[in-house]
Amino acid sequence: MKKQNKKQTRVKLERTLILLKPDALDRGVTGEILSRFEKVGAKMVGMKLLVSKKDTAGRHYRGDIAERYGKKVRDNLIKMLTSGPVIAMVWEGIDILTVVRKMVGSTYPSLALPGTIRGDYAHISKEYANANNVGIFNLIHASATPDEARIEIDVWFKPEELIKHKPLYTHYTLREED
Numbered sequence: 001m002k003k004q005n006k007k008q009t010r011v012k013l014e015r016t017l018i019l020l021k022p023d024a025l026d027r028g029v030t031g032e033i034l035s036r037f038e039k040v041g042a043k044m045v046g047m048k049l050l051v052s053k054k055d056t057a058g059r060h061y062r063g064d065i066a067e068r069y070g071k072k073v074r075d076n077l078i079k080m081l082t083s084g085p086v087i088a089m090v091w092e093g094i095d096i097l098t099v100v101r102k103m104v105g106s107t108y109p110s111l112a113l114p115g116t117i118r119g120d121y122a123h124i125s126k127e128y129a130n131a132n133n134v135g136i137f138n139l140i141h142a143s144a145t146p147d148e149a150r151i152e153i154d155v156w157f158k159p160e161e162l163i164k165h166k167p168l169y170t171h172y173t174l175r176e177e178d
């Protein structure tokens with residue numbers, strides 16, 4: 001029988017891009033939303049408040065949005081994202097893409113479960129939004145896949161804007177080695 005290699009490979013932490021969209025700033029709930037990611041024990045490694053240029057918003061909401069929902073929805077989304085300040089953040093953690101998407105909840109707030117960000121802070125339905133020709137203002141964006149996260153982190157942050165640090169609480173929640 002072959003000798004087992006006892007040395008375990010450490011699983012790397014993942015990074016995700018989170019945007020608090022202009023409606024989150026309008027509603028004055030950015031601190032409440034942000035604190036949820038701290039409470040779950042994830043680590044913020046990048047953060048900025050800015051008004052997005054149209055070009056930046058277009059690189060964030062790319063062609064696949066138009067393929068999925070039509071050009072009009074993408075145009076409305078870009079208009080929405082550039083309509084006021086946004087907070088762009090990068091958070092690091094264990095399976096953080098899945099964890100954050102779970103915390104964010106369904107794209108359509110009427111379907112988002114209580115306890116999720118979209119379920120707790122909004123309730124608009126897809127049907128209502130489309131019948132009234134408005135976008136679905138659902139407060140927050142979070143990367144859906146590792147590829148999406150890589151592209152989106154690159155859209156909003158330069159590498160040197162991402163901070164390497166070890167807050168005390170992540171010693172317990174991430175169990176990082178020194």
Ligand code: UDP
Pocket residue numbers: 065069073077106107126129134135136137138140141142144
């Ligand atoms: N959206 C919209 N109308 C639609 C579908 C989507 O306004 O009929 C917006 C909504 O704000 C959503 C964004 O488009 O957050 C991106 O859509 P996606 O399917 O990627 O949803 P998410 O990943 O944000 O849940």
Ligand code: MG
Pocket residue numbers: 142144
């Ligand atoms: Mg998405």
